[in-house]
Amino acid sequence: MTITIGFDIYGTLINPYGVITKLAEYTNQSAEFSRIWRDKQLEYTFRRGLMRRYENFTVCTRNALDYTDSLLNTSLDDDAKQALMDAYRVLPAFDDVVESLKVSKDAGFRLFGFSNGLQSAVEGLLENAGINDYFEGVVSVDDVQTFKPSPEVYHYFLKSSGAVAENAWLVSSNPFDVIGAVNFGMKAAWLQRAHNVVFDPWGIEPTIRIKSLMELSDLIS
16 A cells, blocks of 8 residues: 655744744844744644644744743834744745655655644645645644644544555654654654754654655655
C-alpha cells in the first residue's frame, strides 16, 4: 500500500522564526520576542485543547503576540501588531524543504500538509514558499476544533487522507506532535532542526530520527 506522509508545517517545513526580520523593525529584542511568541503560541493551543475552549490558531497566535508585547514592554501599536500577524502568513520555508519534497513525491509517496493552522493560512504559506503543488491537500485541526497532540487530530488525518495507520507517517520537528502520532498508532519521523533540542523522555520514541528532510525518503517504508 502507498505510504502517506503528513508534514507538520510550522517549525518543520516553514520557519516560524522568519518573523524576526519584521520584528527587528519594532524592537531590539527581536530574537527573544520571537522565541517567547512561539512558545506561548504553542502553550495556548495546549491549554485551549485541554479546556475544550477552542479558538483557532490565528487567535492563539494573536493572543501570544499580545502576551509577549506586554511581557517585554515593547508597546506595539495595533498597526505594528497587524504587520507582524501579516508577516506570519508569508514565512519562509527551510532550505532543505523544496528538494526533499520533490524527492519524496518522485518516490511515489502521498504528501499532505498537516497542521494546527487554518487550512487557508497553511495553503497560503505553501503557495508563498512555492511548494503547494507537492501536496495532495492540507489537513487542518480546525475541522475537529482541537489541537495536536489530541488523538482526535491524528484520527482525522487518517480519515481525511484515506490512509491507514500502519502506512501513515507524520514528519515533525515538534516532539509533542511526534509523541502524539506514535501514541495514536502512526509512524513518525522526528526532525531535529537544532542540535540542542531534546526529545521528551516519555518512553514513546519516534520511529526514526533525522537531522535533515533530505534523509527522509531513504529511511521510511
